[in-house]
Amino acid sequence: MALMKTLLTRLVLSNTYRATAVRFSSSEAKLTTSDDSPVEMENPYKKERRQCILCKLNIKPDYKNYRLLSQFQSPYTGRIYGRHITGLCKAKQDLVENEIKKAQNCALMPYYYKEKVFLKDPKLFDPENPIRSHRF
Numbered sequence: 110m111a112l113m114k115t116l117l118t119r120l121v122l123s124n125t126y127r128a129t130a131v132r133f134s135s136s137e138a139k140l141t142t143s144d145d146s147p148v149e150m151e152n153p154y155k156k157e158r159r160q161c162i163l164c165k166l167n168i169k170p171d172y173k174n175y176r177l178l179s180q181f182q183s184p185y186t187g188r189i190y191g192r193h194i195t196g197l198c199k200a201k202q203d204l205v206e207n208e209i210k211k212a213q214n215c216a217l218m219p220y221y222y223k224e225k226v227f228l229k230d231p232k233l234f235d236p237e238n239p240i241r242s243h244r245f
């Protein structure tokens with residue numbers, strides 16, 4: 110009877126051992142196949158998304174903030190700089206132009222020159238070196 114018991118336990122043990130061996134070999138096979146496959150990762154050469162300065166700083170142009178708006182105006186003629194100079198996106202450029210016109214109608218900003226007080230404000234862009242060449 111004792112012999113039967115040991116035989117049985119050996120059988121059970123060998124069965125479990127075989128099962129673990131099979132499991133181990135299958136996991137090893139998975140490991141070897143996954144080692145060769147390309148690793149999922151983000152594109153390291155992905156370019157950073159370009160944003161205009163107002164979008165980057167999350168600024169909404171407003172006619173009451175005429176000091177900011179005056180930075181988009183020529184100091185000599187009072188002309189509103191185009192998109193090829195300001196480098197703004199289409200939506201923000203339209204907003205800036207509308208808000209400048211609103212401020213001019215409210216007499217907060219002059220039409221034909223830049224307010225003398227704002228002449229020394231830091232420049233957001235260089236009007237002498239446009240980002241894109243003029244479209245004409």
Ligand SMILES: [Zn+2]
Nearest residue numbers: 161164198201
């Ligand atoms: Zn923008």
